[in-house]
Amino acid sequence: MTTRLERLSARVADAGLDALIVSQPENRRYLSGFTGSSGWLLISPDKALLATDSRYTEQAGHQAPAFQVVQVSGDLARWLPDLVAQLKPATRIGFEAADLPHASYKHWTESLSSKSAGVQLLPTEDLVEPLRMVKEPEEREAILQAVRRADAAMDAIVPTIEPGMTERQVAWRLEEHMREHGAEAVSFETIVAAGPNGAMAHHRPDDTLLQEGQPIVIDMGARVDGYCSDLTRTVLLGRPDDTFKRIYDTVLSAQLTAIATLRSGMTGDQGDALARSLIEKASYGDKFGHSLGHGVGLAIHEPPRLGKGSPHPLQDDMVFTVEPGIYITGWGGVRIEDVVELAKGSAVVLSTARKRDTVRSSL
Numbered sequence: 011m012t013t014r015l016e017r018l019s020a021r022v023a024d025a026g027l028d029a030l031i032v033s034q035p036e037n038r039r040y041l042s043g044f045t046g047s048s049g050w051l052l053i054s055p056d057k058a059l060l061a062t063d064s065r066y067t068e069q070a071g072h073q074a075p076a077f078q079v080v081q082v083s084g085d086l087a088r089w090l091p092d093l094v095a096q097l098k099p100a101t102r103i104g105f106e107a108a109d110l111p112h113a114s115y116k117h118w119t120e121s122l123s124s125k126s127a128g129v130q131l132l133p134t135e136d137l138v139e140p141l142r143m144v145k146e147p148e149e150r151e152a153i154l155q156a157v158r159r160a161d162a163a164m165d166a167i168v169p170t171i172e173p174g175m176t177e178r179q180v181a182w183r184l185e186e187h188m189r190e191h192g193a194e195a196v197s198f199e200t201i202v203a204a205g206p207n208g209a210m211a212h213h214r215p216d217d218t219l220l221q222e223g224q225p226i227v228i229d230m231g232a233r234v235d236g237y238c239s240d241l242t243r244t245v246l247l248g249r250p251d252d253t254f255k256r257i258y259d260t261v262l263s264a265q266l267t268a269i270a271t272l273r274s275g276m277t278g279d280q281g282d283a284l285a286r287s288l289i290e291k292a293s294y295g296d297k298f299g300h301s302l303g304h305g306v307g308l309a310i311h312e313p314p315r316l317g318k319g320s321p322h323p324l325q326d327d328m329v330f331t332v333e334p335g336i337y338i339t340g341w342g343g344v345r346i347e348d349v350v351e352l353a354k355g356s357a358v359v360l361s362t363a364r365k366r367d368t369v370r371s372s373l
């Protein structure tokens with residue numbers, strides 16, 4: 011934690027700030043180790059304060075030894091001036107603009123201007139997030155454990171699915187398997203999208219019955235020690251027709267090609283193009299509407315983004331997904347997603363779940 015704080019302090023100083031208030035939950039956990047659902051960090055070059063209410067002060071003391079825990083109650087506007095007074099002469103204090111509702115911002119500034127003359131609250135963006143892009147060994151290990159839980163569930167449950175089951179039943183079996191094998195939670199709501207539902211990238215599982223001959227998109231992940239995994243497989247019950255084969259093969263070869271040719275030093279835009287160019291060549295370019303991938307970590311979606319126009323430089327020890335897809339309204343979708351890490355310049359696949367295009371093709 012101390013190294014993370016040191017790296018952050020340098021960025022806070024470079025931004026011309028005397029201190030930073032961190033409220034975004036994953037950033038708070040990343041910097042402090044504190045996993046509670048409510049708390050604020052106030053970080054300056056010589057102080058690291060963690061303000062939380064009485065439900066959490068004991069837990070915070072154990073989890074965040076690098077921080078001085080301050081018990082607070084009520085709205086932040088009430089106690090912020092007292093905390094800021096401990097930092098003096100801090101006058102330029104940053105806050106995470108993406109995490110603060112405008113109404114709260116107004117209360118904070120009113121309260122500070124009435125009690126702490128000369129203190130300015132300044133919006134910041136992306137001060138902590140770039141630190142989280144490059145994973146430390148223990149973060150990588152937690153992600154790997156989360157990847158393993160999703161892999162095992164996919165490999166165990168996919169062979170058991172049959173026509174007539176509902177999407178919801180399949181989703182529950184997958185979740186149950188992950189939870190029974192050590193996942194502390196799912197990393198997002200499991201997606202099982204059969205037939206035309208698969209054309210909607212974030213379809214929620216419902217009572218749709220699985221049918222032979224339709225693609226079924228299964229997208230899921232586990233959470234271990236706070237870290238997420240993300241895995242998609244597309245399967246078809248019974249015999250695939252030529253359309254499915256063509257689309258599946260296009261997505262798979264785009265994914266495998268991107269993984270084989272990704273290199274550290276590329277931008278997110280260049281990484282995305284490795285897969286997109288193949289899908290475009292197969293005339294499905296307009297059916298691949300999302301980015302190729304996203305970082306995973308404490309959040310299921312975090313930088314870097316591998317997508318059109320993404321400037322994020324990809325570098326060693328980043329962990330992200332590679333997940334091309336083709337979606338045809340009224341027919342369905344095919345998406346194949348693995349988590350990879352960049353090591354020694356190229357991509358190493360962490361996911362091991364089988365890629366099978368069909369389930370029991372003799373049905």
Ligand code: ZN
Pocket residue numbers: 229230240241242347
């Ligand atoms: Zn996914």
Ligand code: ZN
Pocket residue numbers: 240304331333347
């Ligand atoms: Zn994903």
